[in-house]
Amino acid sequence: MTTPSPLPGHPHIAYRDDALCIESLPLADLAREHGTPLYVYSKASMLSALAAYQRGFAGRKVQICYAMKANSSLAVLQLFAQKGCGFDIVSGGELQRVLAAGGDPRKIIFSGVGKTRAEMREALATGIGCFNVESESELDVLSEVAVAMGTRAPISIRVNPNVDPKTHPYISTGLKGNKFGVAHERTLQAYQHAASLPGLQVVGIDFHIGSQITDDTPYLDATDRLLDLVQAIEGAGIPLHHLDFGGGLGINYNGDTPPEADALWAKLLAKLDARGYGDRQFMIEPGRSLVGNAGVCLTEVLYVKPGEQKNFCIVDAAMNDLPRPAMYQAFHAIVPLQAGGNAAAQEQIYDVVGPVCESGDWIGRDRALAVQPGDQLAVLSAGAYCSAMGSNYNTRARPAEVLVDGSASHLIRSRETVTDLFRCEQLVKA
Numbered sequence: 074m075t076t077p078s079p080l081p082g083h084p085h086i087a088y089r090d091d092a093l094c095i096e097s098l099p100l101a102d103l104a105r106e107h108g109t110p111l112y113v114y115s116k117a118s119m120l121s122a123l124a125a126y127q128r129g130f131a132g133r134k135v136q137i138c139y140a141m142k143a144n145s146s147l148a149v150l151q152l153f154a155q156k157g158c159g160f161d162i163v164s165g166g167e168l169q170r171v172l173a174a175g176g177d178p179r180k181i182i183f184s185g186v187g188k189t190r191a192e193m194r195e196a197l198a199t200g201i202g203c204f205n206v207e208s209e210s211e212l213d214v215l216s217e218v219a220v221a222m223g224t225r226a227p228i229s230i231r232v233n234p235n236v237d238p239k240t241h242p243y244i245s246t247g248l249k250g251n252k253f254g255v256a257h258e259r260t261l262q263a264y265q266h267a268a269s270l271p272g273l274q275v276v277g278i279d280f281h282i283g284s285q286i287t288d289d290t291p292y293l294d295a296t297d298r299l300l301d302l303v304q305a306i307e308g309a310g311i312p313l314h315h316l317d318f319g320g321g322l323g324i325n326y327n328g329d330t331p332p333e334a335d336a337l338w339a340k341l342l343a344k345l346d347a348r349g350y351g352d353r354q355f356m357i358e359p360g361r362s363l364v365g366n367a368g369v370c371l372t373e374v375l376y377v378k379p380g381e382q383k384n385f386c387i388v389d390a391a392m393n394d395l396p397r398p399a400m401y402q403a404f405h406a407i408v409p410l411q412a413g414g415n416a417a418a419q420e421q422i423y424d425v426v427g428p429v430c431e432s433g434d435w436i437g438r439d440r441a442l443a444v445q446p447g448d449q450l451a452v453l454s455a456g457a458y459c460s461a462m463g464s465n466y467n468t469r470a471r472p473a474e475v476l477v478d479g480s481a482s483h484l485i486r487s488r489e490t491v492t493d494l495f496r497c498e499q500l501v502k503a
């Protein structure tokens with residue numbers, strides 16, 4: 074048997090004897106057993122990503138709140154809950170998922186610009202740890218809701234620090250033109266207002282500047298700006314129990330070189346120590362960096378279609394399963410399950426596309442592949458923002474999901490059936 078060499082950025086995905094494996098299992102076996110498209114996740118990969126954060130914070134007071142929007146499958150939440158994580162949620166639906174997965178309500182923080190009164194009530198009744206409030210009007214509404222329930226809502230205000238995370242415009246959130254957070258210049262006033270409201274209890278401050286950040290400078294700049302505010306807010310007599318640095322750390326999709334979580338935190342903690350804040354309670358909200366490179370989406374080649382300008386490789390996964398290329402022109406590596414591809418096929422440059430009736434339904438452009446119909450491919454880096462952002466467009470049932478742990482595999486989501494899709498619909502009675 075040849076020594077397996079993991080794919081770059083994917084420590085638990087490697088060719089063994091020419092068969093692409095996740096942990097100890099050949100992906101082709103899982104495709105045979107469960108069909109395609111199929112999402113497959115590595116438990117070891119999720120745990121080692123989490124361990125990098127835990128190492129980075131060793132000896133500090135920290136609560137890691139997994140940003141579950143990245144991948145909200147119950148078994149994934151269960152895994153992080155068992156390891157002591159809390160959760161960053163953005164809807165009442167996500168709250169119910171955390172509870173169904175056995176998460177601790179006190180370790181939940183509730184982010185998002187548009188919380189409804191009903192969601193606020195539900196979260197207060199559950200006893201969540203903190204509301205990350207994103208506007209001054211939200212402070213008023215939350216206070217009103219809490220007073221009506223005879224309680225006080227623990228809050229943090231999300232500051233928009235106006236730093237450029239240098240990422241795709243759709244996933245940068247901490248610039249002045251973004252809808253997120255309270256402007257840096259208004260933050261002190263907003264805290265004074267919060268402290269005066271009867272239904273609120275100020276507990277912290279937070280920022281989240283964007284996603285898929287591959288450079289540590291924006292974090293360091295935003296931290297400096299946050300600490301200036303902490304000084305001003307506490308100087309005005311409003312103590313802050315915790316400091317929350319959001320999420321956003323990127324992963325390697327296409328030769329990207331983001332810092333490791335522990336290296337990033339060594340730098341940030343040095344700054345916090347230097348400014349005298351190193352012994353505070355910290356919170357972080359990582360999503361993609363915990364799950365992104367733990368997952369692949371397996372797909373089968375249906376047709377190869379040579380063209381005058383382009384060759385198309387038509388596969389059974391589509392933009393409804395892997396929406397990131399269509400939404401952000403995102404790059405996902407696509408590799409054959411058999412090393413080198415199909416020996417009987419000639420390598421060609423293909424656009425890899427799905428069956429959905431949209432020209433935007435592409436998964437990869439200009440990829441060199443040696444494939445024939447019936448071959449299987451793995452779309453890499455599919456653990457974050459793929460299944461969770463999936464849809465049923467073209468009445469396509471969502472794929473199944475499998476969690477691999479060493480040489481064991483667990484079906485964690487069954488493939489949807491078409492009748493599941495129209496379960497809530499009814500014909501008009503004649």
Ligand code: LLP
Pocket residue numbers: 140143161184185244246281283284285319320321322358359360361362397401457458462
């Ligand atoms: N905290 C807050 C308040 C957030 O808005 C987000 C992500 C996170 C934490 C987690 O960020 P992460 O560590 O995953 O970067 N669908 C896009 C990404 C959208 C991110 C939205 N907010 C994509 O596929 O690239």
